[in-house]
Amino acid sequence: MLNMKRRNFIKAGGVVAAASLAGFPFISFGKSTGRVVIVGGGYGGATAAKYLRLADSNIKVTLIEPKTHYISCPMSNEVLAGERNISSITVSYQALNTNYGINLVHQMATEIDPVQKNVRTADGRNFPYDRLIVSPGVDFRWDAIAGYDESAVAAMPHAWNAGNQTLLLRKQLVAMEDGGLVIIIAPPNPFKCPPGPYERASQIAHYLKQHKPKSKILILDQKDKFSKQGLFKQGWKQHYAGMIEWIPASQDGKVLAVHPDKMMIETDFEEHEGDVINVIPPQKAGKIAQMAGLTDKTGWCPVDQKTFESTIHKDVHIIGDASIAGKMPKSGYAASSQAKVCAAAVAALINGQTVAEPSYVNTCYSLITPNHGVSVSAIYQLNDEGNIVSVKGAGGLSPMDASAWEREQEANHAHSWIRNILSDSFG
Ligand SMILES: Cc1cc2nc3c(=O)[nH]c(=O)nc-3n(C[C@H](O)[C@H](O)[C@H](O)COP(=O)(O)OP(=O)(O)OC[C@H]3O[C@@H](n4cnc5c(N)ncnc54)[C@H](O)[C@@H]3O)c2cc1C
Known part of the structure; x- marks a missing residue:
């Protein structure tokens, strides 16, 4: 990762923030009557649901997620420090229905049939789809550490x-x-x-x-x-x-x-x-992805990194932590960026359009104290082999010689980032 000079770094932070807001093409296709089902309403699934409806309000979007409120892992370490309450990182799904007309189903998806193109939920209901987006996060490898079940x-x-x-x-x-x-x-x-x-x-x-x-x-x-x-x-x-x-x-x-x-x-x-x-146990893709046969021998889901369509099952897309997304880390910001790329691709595919060349973004902030933040940022693109790689010269690590003021600015950026991403994904 590139180490940047201090002034350029602060500037780059602004560019990354702007890129994330502008990263999604607001194309309204407006003709389709496709049905998209999304399994998992975390940073990946919730963002995909919202941005799919923004891309084409004729697509019927159903989000299957058992919880009525999402609790963010980002900033949950501050709860351990006693620096914030868990309620400050808990959001309702309701705005996704009220503001974007997303059909919310608060159930666990128990079965995906990629041949019949159907998702079954714990209460026995069936949800047929034209395309499915799966974003179930991670599952723990309970067999990896003796005694840790x-x-x-x-x-x-x-x-x-x-x-x-x-x-x-x-x-x-x-x-x-x-x-x-x-x-x-x-x-x-x-x-x-x-x-x-x-x-x-x-x-x-x-x-x-x-x-x-x-x-x-x-x-x-x-x-x-x-x-x-x-x-x-x-x-x-x-x-x-x-x-x-x-x-x-x-x-x-x-x-x-x-x-x-x-x-x-x-x-x-x-x-x-x-x-x-x-x-913190070793991890693999969320259970439903394994059950649906979407994982390979690594335990994660291989995808076409341009559209996030599974390379195993057609018309099923996997985003977020569960997917193998080239050089992107498993982060909430990465999941939301992948969701926007995937939503645009799914809208294009449903409308018989060409999928646009994507770019992706990630920043991971970490707080060492409430006033000492550090970060790593990158912009990504596809290489000739179709793998997501970071763009040379874009992003970077916080400089080692940053001043106390700059560390404090990064902590402020971290705190505004959580407000922005929660509102971008769930608001
Ligand atoms: C302590 C900690 C701190 C973190 N800090 C940051 C940070 O500062 N910045 C950052 O970018 N990232 C951070 N992350 C990482 C971030 O939380 C994840 O990368 C992100 O949540 C991934 O999004 P996702 O949509 O793939 O999965 P998740 O957000 O985990 O969402 C998965 C959802 O799928 C649902 N689900 C699972 N199975 C089913 C099923 N069968 N049917 C229906 N629904 C299902 C779950 O209920 C869940 O709501 C942090 C993580 C941790 C643990």
Whole structure:
């Protein structure tokens, strides 16, 4: 990733923000009577539903999502720090119906039949489609860490889907004595939100520094490097000296087993006892994508990266974390950008039009303190082989020598980003 000079970087931030707003072609096709069903109303599915209706208000769009409110993972680490309430990142789906006429079905999709082109929901209803968009997010690989099954999350929360798990982890942090040890197990690649575990360590440290300053955080990592590593380590040294220890996989960070009853973790050479243990398990595409046969041997969904149509099943598109989207990370911003590209492609295909050449965008902000933000940004395009690659010279990492003022500006950008994306996707 390109390292930019400070002034250019701040300018580029503005360009990226503008690109995301202008990224969707507002073409109104206006003739079709197609039926599009969308499974999963996260950043991918909700955005696709809205932008499909903006592209062609004649397309009938049905969004199948069990919850009536979406709780955002982005900024949920601030809930752990006690810096925000979960209600501030909880949004209703209702505006998608009221403002855009999207048919909301609050049910779990239980079966996709790609031959009959039908989705079945838990209440036994059928939803036939001309095209289907699937955005179910990730599922955890429950068999990957010995001792970490679905019952273990009550003692060792993952908090990797925002909601009750986030609140449980927060409760455990509040109950912990000063001088306690918090252990975070960071997952192997690829996973949802590459900088997330390290932002989480920062946010927990921010809380501990104020309320339990003798406490420590140990990160056991299943890999040897991580996103924005230099920036995080610099921030930890500046704000949390001696509080956060990061152990990479090659230096005995690899976890062999967890023991929730003893609050203990085994690695090759050590046993670690923690007062609070946050296990972020290895991941794969959401269950419904696996059940529908949309995944390959990697556990993720291969797609034509121009339209996000499955390379396995025709007329089914997969976006967001579940898809294999070239060099794009698994982030909410990436999911929303892919949703816009996919919505434009689906509208074109339904209307028998040519699919436009797409471009894609992503920025991942991370908060090291409430006033110290860092980010990585990129603009993407398709290469000659049809893979999404980043555009050279566009985007970049926050500079290592940024001033306190610039770090604060990035934190402000992070906070305005969450308001903007929630309103763009769900408003
Ligand atoms: C702690 C944390 C911090 C993060 N911070 C950021 C950040 O700062 N910036 C950023 O860009 N990204 C961030 N992310 C990543 C971001 O949350 C995901 O990349 C994003 O949510 C992916 O969108 P999605 O639509 O693919 O999946 P999701 O948002 O996970 O949505 C999937 C939806 O599908 C629904 N669903 C699943 N199965 C079915 C089914 N069978 N039937 C019907 N519905 C179904 C689920 O209920 C869910 O609502 C963070 C993630 C975490 C965990």
